[in-house]
Amino acid sequence: MEQELHKALERGEFHLQYQPQIDCQTGKIVGVEALLRWQHPVWGLVSPADFIPLAEETGLIVPIGEWALRTACNQAKLWEQAGYDPLRVAVNLSARQFQQENLVQMIQQVLQETDMQPELLELEITESAVMKNPDAVIGVLHELKRLGMKLSIDDFGTGYSSLSYLRDFPIDRLKIDRSFVSAITEKDDAVIAQSIIAMAHNLHLSVLAEGVENELQFAFLREQKCDEMQGYLYSKPLSAEEIKQWLQKIAQGISERGPCVARKREIIDEISCAAES
Incomplete structure (x- = not known):
């Protein structure tokens, strides 16, 4: 696999x-995550x-990660040039990429090249x-933040981070790990998710829940004032062309519903109306 990679x-x-x-x-x-x-x-x-994990171990994640970043930024620009409202695009950075001495310069160059x-x-x-190295990461994050990103x-709740570091990180959002969302109907997991949302909001951070797959999870998250969600309840990961078709329908006022939801989104609407009333 390493040879093929x-x-x-x-x-x-x-x-x-x-x-x-x-x-x-x-x-x-409000955005998409590039996968x-x-x-x-x-x-x-x-x-x-x-x-x-193999790409991380061998260091191949560095060129692959740069390719992914450039491709995502290019695609976001293509959607915008097609006349759609600008869309936020989330791209993952690996731990290995944070060991790059030129990480900030590379990202800045990609932004300039793609006009993102x-x-x-x-x-x-x-x-x-x-x-793994919070003191070094904080410095890099501050540099990236100064660029306006x-x-x-990601996967918050699984890494046993110190809350003092969380306070010092120049971050905008916490993503609740899907493991807590999938078992959100269980008392302990519900308490964890509820606590993460409350803590984040007290720190003036927004919260996104990953892996939302059913109506009960969505209703709980909405009740707890979770800001955003992603998961199969709304849509599976889509190709760039499928996202474009979806954006086109939204622009035409045809629908704001994802291609995977049909009755599921109707249930969400019913839950939302019930909560508001």
Whole structure:
């Protein structure tokens, strides 16, 4: 797999999919997360869980990550040039990328080359990556923040981070890990999710819940004033063309509903109306 991974980038086997991020109160799409996919000519679609840890270990995540960032920024610009409202795009940064001496310069160069507005780019770093070397990461995050980008901590709640560091990080958003969302009907997990939302808001941070898959999860998150959500309840990850078609329908006033939701979104609407009344 390592040998094939070396060849994958030059052979153009990687592509991005984009999962919509939805405002919990309005139901409108406010951004997308760019997700890396590897389509091998023989093996087919390779799971990110299989190849991303290897890419991290070998250092290949550095050129792959730069490719993903440039591709996502280019795509965001194409959607904008097509006449759609600017869309926030979230891109993951790995722990290995934070070891790059020129990380900030690389990101700045990509923004200039793609003419991407910095405020429309959100960079995500996992909580565990932050805690490997928090003092060094804080400095890099401050540099990125000065460029105007949004910053978020992904998989929050799994990395045992110190709250003192959380206070010092120049971040805008916490993403609740899907493991807490999936079991949100359980008392302990519900308390954790509720606590994360309350703590984040007290720190003037917004909150996005990952992996929202059913109406009960959505209703709980909305009741707790979670700001945004993403997950299969609203939409699976989509190709760039599918996102474009969706944006076109929204622009035409046809629908703001994702392609995977049908009756599910109707249930959400019913829950929302009930909560408001």
